[in-house]
Amino acid sequence: MTSESVPTPVGTRSARATSSDRARLGAWSGTGLGVAVLWLSLLVLLPLAAVIAKGTGDGWSGFWDAVNNHAALTAIRLTVLSALAVAAINAVLGTLIAWVLVRDDFWGKRVVEAVIDIPFALPTIVAGLVLLTLYGQQSSIGVHWYATNQGVLVALLFVTLPFVVRTVQPVLLALDREAEEAAASLGAEPLTTFRRIILPALAPAIASGTALAFGRAMGEYGSVLLISGGLPRTSVASQYVFTQIENDEYVSAAAVSTVLLLISVVVLAVLGEVQRRAARRG
Amino acid sequence: MTDTPPPVVIEPPSRPTRTAAPRKRRLVKYLLRAVAVGYVAVLVAMPLVVVVWRTIDQGASTFWDAISAPDAVHAYQVTAEVAGLAVLINTVFGVGVALLLARYRFPGRSLLNVLIDVPISISPIIVGLALVLVFGWTTGWFGSELQNAGIEVIFSTPGMVLATAFVCLPLVVREVLPVLEEEGIEQDQAARSLGANALQRLVRITLPTIKWALAYGVVLSIARALGEFGAVRVVSGDVTGQTQTLTLVVDQRAEQFEPGAYQLSMVLIAVSAICIVVISLIRPRGER
Numbered sequence: 001m002t003s004e005s006v007p008t009p010v011g012t013r014s015a016r017a018t019s020s021d022r023a024r025l026g027a028w029s030g031t032g033l034g035v036a037v038l039w040l041s042l043l044v045l046l047p048l049a050a051v052i053a054k055g056t057g058d059g060w061s062g063f064w065d066a067v068n069n070h071a072a073l074t075a076i077r078l079t080v081l082s083a084l085a086v087a088a089i090n091a092v093l094g095t096l097i098a099w100v101l102v103r104d105d106f107w108g109k110r111v112v113e114a115v116i117d118i119p120f121a122l123p124t125i126v127a128g129l130v131l132l133t134l135y136g137q138q139s140s141i142g143v144h145w146y147a148t149n150q151g152v153l154v155a156l157l158f159v160t161l162p163f164v165v166r167t168v169q170p171v172l173l174a175l176d177r178e179a180e181e182a183a184a185s186l187g188a189e190p191l192t193t194f195r196r197i198i199l200p201a202l203a204p205a206i207a208s209g210t211a212l213a214f215g216r217a218m219g220e221y222g223s224v225l226l227i228s229g230g231l232p233r234t235s236v237a238s239q240y241v242f243t244q245i246e247n248d249e250y251v252s253a254a255a256v257s258t259v260l261l262l263i264s265v266v267v268l269a270v271l272g273e274v275q276r277r278a279a280r281r282g
Numbered sequence: 283m284t285d286t287p288p289p290v291v292i293e294p295p296s297r298p299t300r301t302a303a304p305r306k307r308r309l310v311k312y313l314l315r316a317v318a319v320g321y322v323a324v325l326v327a328m329p330l331v332v333v334v335w336r337t338i339d340q341g342a343s344t345f346w347d348a349i350s351a352p353d354a355v356h357a358y359q360v361t362a363e364v365a366g367l368a369v370l371i372n373t374v375f376g377v378g379v380a381l382l383l384a385r386y387r388f389p390g391r392s393l394l395n396v397l398i399d400v401p402i403s404i405s406p407i408i409v410g411l412a413l414v415l416v417f418g419w420t421t422g423w424f425g426s427e428l429q430n431a432g433i434e435v436i437f438s439t440p441g442m443v444l445a446t447a448f449v450c451l452p453l454v455v456r457e458v459l460p461v462l463e464e465e466g467i468e469q470d471q472a473a474r475s476l477g478a479n480a481l482q483r484l485v486r487i488t489l490p491t492i493k494w495a496l497a498y499g500v501v502l503s504i505a506r507a508l509g510e511f512g513a514v515r516v517v518s519g520d521v522t523g524q525t526q527t528l529t530l531v532v533d534q535r536a537e538q539f540e541p542g543a544y545q546l547s548m549v550l551i552a553v554s555a556i557c558i559v560v561i562s563l564i565r566p567r568g569e570r
Contacts, residue, residue: 021467022387028480029386036379037394043448044400047412050423054415093321100318104311112319114558115326121554121561123509125529126547129536133336133544134329158325190307212402219405221512222529226536238407238512245411245516250421257408264403 052261055254066255071232075240076259078149082236083217086156090213094164095206101165102172119161124222131155132226147229152236155223160216164209171205172198203278211271218264330551337544348542349549353523353531361527364439364514365507368446372503376454377496381488383455384462385470401451409448410516413441437519442527445513450503457499458492465491498564505557509550 025033056063066072101113119127131154135145145151175198183193221238228234235243237260244253337345348354382388383395401409417435419425428435435441469491473483489496511529518525522534528550535543 022385023467025386025388029382032378033382033386033388036375036382039375040394040397042416043444044397044451046423047409047416047448048400048404050415051408051412093317096314097318097322100315104315106315108319112322114562115322117558117561118326118330118554121505121509121557123511123529123532123550123554125511125533125536126509126550126554129532129543129547130329130333132536134332140332154325158329161322161325190310215403219403219408221405221407222533225533238405241405241407241411242512242516245407245414250411250415253411254415257405257411260405260408268403 048261051254051257053254054250055256055258058251062251063255063258066252067259071235072240072252072256074232075235075237076256076263078152078234079218079237079260080263082149082153082156083214085153086160086217087210087214089157090160090164091206091210094161094209094213095168095202098165098168098172102169116162116165119159124159124220125225127158127223128155128226131158131223136227146227147231147234149234151227151229152224152234155227156217156220159220159223160213163213163216164206167205167209167212168202171202175201200278204275207271207275207278211268211275214267214271215264218260218267333544333547333551337548340544344541345545345548348545351542353526354528354542354546356523357526357528357531360439360442360525361508361529364442364446364527365504367439367443368450368507369500369503371443371447372450372454373496373500375451376499377458377492380455380458380462380492383459385467398452398455401448406445406449406510406512407516409513410445413444413448413513413517417441417444436517437521437525439525441517442514442525445517446507446510449510449513450506453502453506454496454499457495457502461492461495462488494564498561501557501560501564505554508553 023029055066067076097116101109101116122130131151132146134140135143135151135154137144137146139145145154179197180193183197184190188196219238220236221242224236225239228236228239230239237256241253241256241260244250244256379394379398383391414421414436416422417424417428419429419434419436422428422436433440435444469487470483473487478486509529510527511533514527515530515533518527518530520526520530520534526534528546532543532546532550534540535546
């Protein structure tokens with residue numbers, strides 16, 4: 001317990017913990033890990049395993065029967081197509097908004113900054129009600145998107161607005177501007193500079209923000225519920241699963257859920273690969 | 283950006299074209315600004331203004347009646363209980379897991395790191411279904427055991443707490459962990475070698491280090507917990523006056539065309555607004 005036995009030199013700036021610094025588990029930390037893993041298993045792992053087990057429990061034919069009906073396929077198709085559209089729109093407009101917030105300066109910028117966070121903090125059902133007021137049957141502006149695919153799309157765009165903006169913004173802020181200035185002084189057009197220098201640096205952040213937005217859009221429920229009107233034609237997959245649960249059709253609910261989980265995993269894996277490649281190149 | 287590019291000007295870089303390029307660049311700047319502000323305004327700000335306007339339009343007494351109705355008052359209690367418990371559990375779990383990931387090495391460490399994020403990309407309805415399939419009396423894996431023991435999880439408060447805890451799971455860990463990793467473990471090791479016990483190190487070193495990140499994570503969790511709808515709708519059974527949280531009452535009023543959905547939404551919007559203000563106050567100090 002002598003003070004000379006302090007092992008690491010104090011005062012080095014790069015203090016990031018590396019794996020060699022990390023301690024072995026003691027009695028307390030070991031117990032803590034056990035409790036954490038138990039809690040995670042009971043809360044997340046076991047229940048998700050139960051969904052997949054229920055969905056595939058009747059074998060491949062049971063699974064296929066549950067998924068292969070008009071209502072389920074319509075809901076899955078609407079969900080996947082909407083989520084892809086939302087991801088694409090967010091990738092472009094989210095990056096644009098982040099760009100304007102970082103590189104531009106204008107009156108009211110702080111208000112825009114605060115408004116961006118609203119979809120994160122606002123309960124989804126309230127977001128749904130808000131959108132229904134503006135775009136529903138009693139629309140104040142004469143836009144009637146109640147029970148249409150446009151209505152679903154707007155709701156998904158609303159709840160996913162912050163993802164790309166908030167992942168791109170810090171990267172753009174930290175971006176070294178010397179390379180841009182060099183390119184500009186060598187006569188590069190602004191668009192060329194953006195495409196060749198800025199975009200590659202932002203690509204990993206755009207990919208991860210887009211992945212988050214896609215994942216959210218695949219599973220969204222509350223904000224879509226009111227504006228979609230609950231019609232089979234405009235129900236997203238989450239709504240379909242909910243209806244099945246209400247009717248005690250658990251196998252069907254679990255089978256469609258399994259499909260959703262699978263699609264999410266595949267798309268997120270692809271976007272993760274895009275992100276890794278972009279990061280390696282940049 | 284749709285302008286045709288000007289003819290290529292071959293000039294030494296020291297003398298850029300002073301007339302055409304800056305004007306075009308300014309035009310692009312204004313165009314981008316208009317698109318960004320316009321999109322955010324139409325998508326988020328305008329709908330919110332309309333809702334606030336409609337609520338004010340209906341008068342103060344309507345507002346008061348709507349937010350003090352018995353089902354609303356009961357929903358405040360249920361929401362406070364469920365969100366409070368879920369956030370408390372998550373805070374303890376979040377700090378604990380962040381400490382384990384930052385300071386210890388053990389097999390499966392990176393797997394744990396990945397698993398923490400799983401709840402982010404899962405539909406709240408699937409979360410609800412998953413819990414029903416494990417804890418429901420007639421539907422779940424542990425159903426008969428729970429029923430024999432007389433423990434009601436689904437259609438009751440414990441299930442709602444579980445559902446809320448599930449969706450909030452990563453929020454505290456993801457705020458606290460980067461700060462702990464950035465700080466390193468020197469102070470903690472120094473204190474340990476000087477004889478400080480685990481509790482002393484937690485209170486004197488760890489908590490002061492992570493307090494802003496922790497506060498940020500807790501506020502995020504509160505906002506998420508109060509607003510959770512889909513998962514809670516599945517596990518609660520949505521029984522009026524018994525297992526309805528605020529969001530469920532808003533949904534019932536909106537879907538059944540009962541009065542007061544807007545007014546109750548205003549309460550939730552106000553709480554969200556407070557959360558955003560708190561977050562924006564914390565953020566600069568907690569910035570990494």
